[in-house]
Amino acid sequence: MSDHKPGGVADAGGDGELEAVIGLEIHVQLATRTKMFCGCELSFGEPPNTRTCPVCLGLPGSLPVANARAVHLGLMIGLALGSELAPRSIFHRKNYFYPDLPKGYQITQYDEPLCRGGELGDVRIHRVHLEEDAAKLIHAGASGRIHGSDTSFVDFNRGGTPLAEIVTEPDLRAPEQASEWLKLLRTTLRQLGVSDVNMEEGSLRCDANISLRPRGSETLGVKTELKNMNSFRFIERGIRAEIARQEEILAGGGQVVQETLHFDPASGSITSLRSKEEAHDYRYFPEPDLVPVAIDDGMLAAARADMSELPADRAERLQRELGLSVDSAQVLAFRTELGDYFEAAVAARAEPAPPAQGLANWIAGDLVGRLPEGQDPSDSRVEPRALAALVGLVAERRVSVGAARQVLDRLIEGGGSEPLAIIEAEGLGAMDGGSELAEIVAAAVAANTDAAERVREGNAKAIGPIVGQVMRETKGRADGTEVARLIHEQLGA
Amino acid sequence: MAALARLALGEEEVEPMARELSAVLDHVARISELDLENVPPTSHVVEVTGALRADEPTPCLPREVVLSQAPLANDEGFLVPSPQA
Amino acid sequence: MSTTDILDLSAAAAAAAIGGGSLSATELFEAYRDRAASDRAAGDAGLNCFTWVAADAPSEPVDAPLAGVPVAVKDLFCTEGVPSQAGSRILEGYLPPYTATAVSRLRAGGAPLLAKTNQDEFAMGSSNENSAFGPVRNPWDRERVPGGSSGGSAAAVAAGLAPWALGTDTGGSVRQPAALCGIVGLKPTYGAVSRYGMIAFASSLDQAGPLTRDVTDAALMLRHMVGRDPCDATSLAFPGEIELPTAERLDGIRLGVPQELTGEGIERGVLDAFAAAIEQAKELGAEVSDVHLPHAPHALSAYYVLAPAECSSNLARYDGVRYGMRATDAHDLLDMYMRTRHDGFGAEVKRRIMLGTYALSSGYYEAYYGRAQRVRTRISEDFRTAFEQIDFVVTPTAPSVAFRLGEKTADPLAMYLNDYCTVPMSLAGIPAISIPCGHSEGLPVGLQIAGPAFSENRLLDAARALERSIAFDARPARV
Ligand SMILES: [Zn+2]
DSSP states (O other), X not given: OOOOOTTGGGGOGGGOOEEEEEEEEEEEEOOOSBOSSSOOBOOSSOSTTOSOOTTTTTOTTOOOOOBXXXXXXXXXXXXXXXXXEOSEEOEEEEEOOOTTOTTSEEEEEOSSOSEEOOEETTEEEEEEEEEEOOOEEEEEEEEEEETTEEEXXXXXXXXXOEEEEEEEOSOBOSHHHHHHHHHHHHHHHHHHTSOOOOTTTTSXXXXXXXXXXXXTOOSOOOOEEEEEEOSHXXXXXXXXXXXXHHHHHHHTTOOOOOOEEEEETTTTEEEEOOOGGGOOOXXXXXXXXXXXXXXXXXXXXXXXXTOOOOHHHHHHHHHHHHOOOHHHHHHHHHSXXXXXXXHHHHHTOOSSOOOHHHHHHHIIIIIHHHSOTTOOGGGSSOOHHHHHHHHHHHHTTSSXXXXXXXXXXXXXXXXXXXXXXXXXXXXXXXXXXXXXXXXXXXXXHHHOHHHHHHHHTTOGGGGHHHHHHHHHHHTTOSOHHHHHHHHHHHHTO | OTXXXXXXXXXXXXXXXXXXXXXXXXXXXXXXXXOOTTOOOOSOSSOOOOOOBOSOOOOOOOHHHHHHTOSSXXXXXXXXXXOOO | OOHHHHHHSOHHHHHHHHHHTSSOHHHHHHHHXXXXXXXXXXXXXXXXXXXXXXXXXXXXXXOSTTTTOOEEEETTBOBTTBOOOTTOGGGTTOOOSSOOHHHHHHXXXXXXXXEEEOOSGGGOOSSSOXXXXXXXXXXXXXXXOOOSSSHHHHHHHHTTSSSOEEEEESSSTTHHHHHHHTSEEEEOOTTSBOOTTBOOSOTTTOEEEEEESSHHHHHHHHHTTBSOOTTXXXXXXXXXXXXXXXXXXXXXXEXXXXXXXXXXXSOHXXXXXXXXXXXXXXXXXXXXXXXOOTTGGGHHHHHHHHHHHHHHHHGGGOSSSSSSOOOTTOSSHHHHHHHHHHHHSOHHHHHHHHHHHHHHSTTTTIIIIXXXXXXXHHHHHHHHHHTTTOSEEEEESSSSSOOBTTSSTTOHHHHHGGGTTTHHHHHHTOOEEEEEEEEETXXXXXXXXXXXXXXXXXXXXXXXXXXXXXXXXXXXXXX
């Protein structure tokens, strides 16, 4: 793989006359209890083939019946994305043979999907439809060969798991834009509560359609489909590699072939997934075993009632109601766990009450920075109420910022849950501007004659060594502003 | 077509099959004479909608029952020749 | 009660006799079980009606309306732990882990399983010659076919090897064999009986129905089958209950005779018997008029697109992975699929899979499947218009009496024409009943009566009045 810088051709500027056009197809496992068309409970690592029934095994005579909750969750997704919800949608059969497809067809939605249109951020949504997942085919290798062929093992536990497939318009232009947007989608879906959206466990899977075209052109080039990239990093790398591959083909005067590709993150290579003998003709036709899904007012009302606030709405509210800066509001809104922690801290009515912006800064900065990567702060030992109280004390200058950080360290270690108690026990309370601090300042000035001289001459930056000594002496309890004021006062500067 | 249907046909089957199919296709092609413009297609004769299932678990089949019908299986699942890479 | 007396009882009469204490359920079960078992044992020397026969009568006394009158069930109904092969090699030895709703409802109603009956493979056929178990013979003439695809069920009831039987009808598979065997066959409104556990041929057309000695038995069996099933999204609650028919007259009933289904292509003898039945109806007070079903002549074409298309998809699950047979010498996955399906399916099934695959393939979908669906709409409209003027459509059930074994096997199109009169009702999803209405060449002729969706009660009443008046003698078929 050639080493392209982020953005690939999209960022190539003047000489890069090609631009990438990227659309995503995202499969979201819906958070139901049972499968899409039968009453088997969803499987989370149960022993193979223990979560099956006549329907999801495709036994002769069995019939599918659609899961009402899957439809409900599909409607919530449609509402969240601003899609048009079809009053009547139908299921189709997509016919092909594979050992993980027990009926010889997948039940999916085709030309009459549940939701059409919509947008999220600056990406338009093409459609959202419901379908069933395939089972799991595990290559068992050459160990148990069947008549000279390698053996594979089929586990039908996952077969029939309900999925929503979200298809975007080809509105993305760069690999990292794709992964950023996908993160936004994941946050939105998580907030909705429609899915676990866990890429590692496969409850969020992403395919990308990629083509190149001359910048400024409106027509689309030949696209390839890059399958099943299972992490944000791989999505970015995969798309980047495919853009590079297509660039190379076009640069050499060749033609991109429409095909399905697989990105191998280990080698960085891209390989074609379908061999020629599997030229597909899916022979879609309306699934005669199912009746149309009709959406009535009751179902719509139920979906609306179940919608929690979406990130964009939350960010707007945090700015409007609590006066947070745009950046802070977005960080808290799009990192749901931070937003939830923040709102819990606000709601804790701590004494003294912290300013909202200060609280937001402390959470997104000091607290997150001290926790292991990815840890939800509500899983830490720091109670939202305790952090709120600590920020309140800082605001009232009853503790310095430096000392407050030490208090936060104690809280994280579990060395107490009351900031005020920790401050008192460790003597971290802010020193008032009284004689004790003035004496320490005087000693520091005396010990740093060079610096003192330069401050006197008007070099404000030279104050550093003196402040440093005061802070060491006071173990950070002194308020920095007060220390600076005293130094200047004593030096007459 | 036979490959699409995953149906091997013996050499002796091909010719009669082609002949019979074309006779049947000639017959069914008569519907092309009809004027069907603006006629909606019927997928379901009786118009039912909804018929959704509550998201409530029902018992699964015991694995040994499931696997007892398999042409080839081990204790945990079905075995098939691996698809070609 | 002597065995002969027992075998003379209709199912309803047998249930009454058990209820009245003059007959025991076990005695009845064993009388039929013995007859069914000897037919099974005789193989081709018998009628070859059965693919499996129960060993023992139910040990518990049956406390339900059907009182233990046992039922023979077409092989394609899944019966837990009992072989269910749909007449196909590809399901050799298959033992389903569950029972079809229609069968379990009948059992709950008091009708235990007597036997599984022979059929055309996956219900594809009109002569019961397409079975992995060999052909069924017609009890009226062993050298003739019983009709299909529910041929085993029809022949068993006609021959007195079962009190009554359950079949399925996709394009005529209950009505046509009932006609050819001289018994009653009813195809209910699509959706009236759950399809759950019925091994599918063409999902939008398949419907379970009774094959019985008389119309009352058909009503009684249907009563214990109908109703919404949460396992079948296309099933519907039957409005009201199925009543046992009591009508003796047809006063005020308007019968419509569609010229499209009573002219060309129907045997002379069949038309004569049909005409005689129409005269009987008039004597009973019916008003008979002509009616038009202008698209009915195209029904067969539409049917032979739609049914194969659905079948090509429904039969994709027979891949040798989870159940049934698998070709043993395959050298890779593709080869396993191709050979398993080559070895497992019979010629007619292969033909329809190919036809259906073609009709659905890209580039041909709209010309075949799409158009056929539109013809279907037209046919429904034709019936709707007709039923504004008349109560029932009447036609011969089949264009001919039972034909000779092997007579039509070489010509699929000729075989398909057997469904000419029954397919329009299937496409429209409306109920239709066949009752024996006379003879031609010493063989039974069937009369088909069809009504609007969910008109079963009125339909059964009309059929019962005609049946009484016609007084068809079915005894020559008893073996
Ligand atoms: Zn299941």
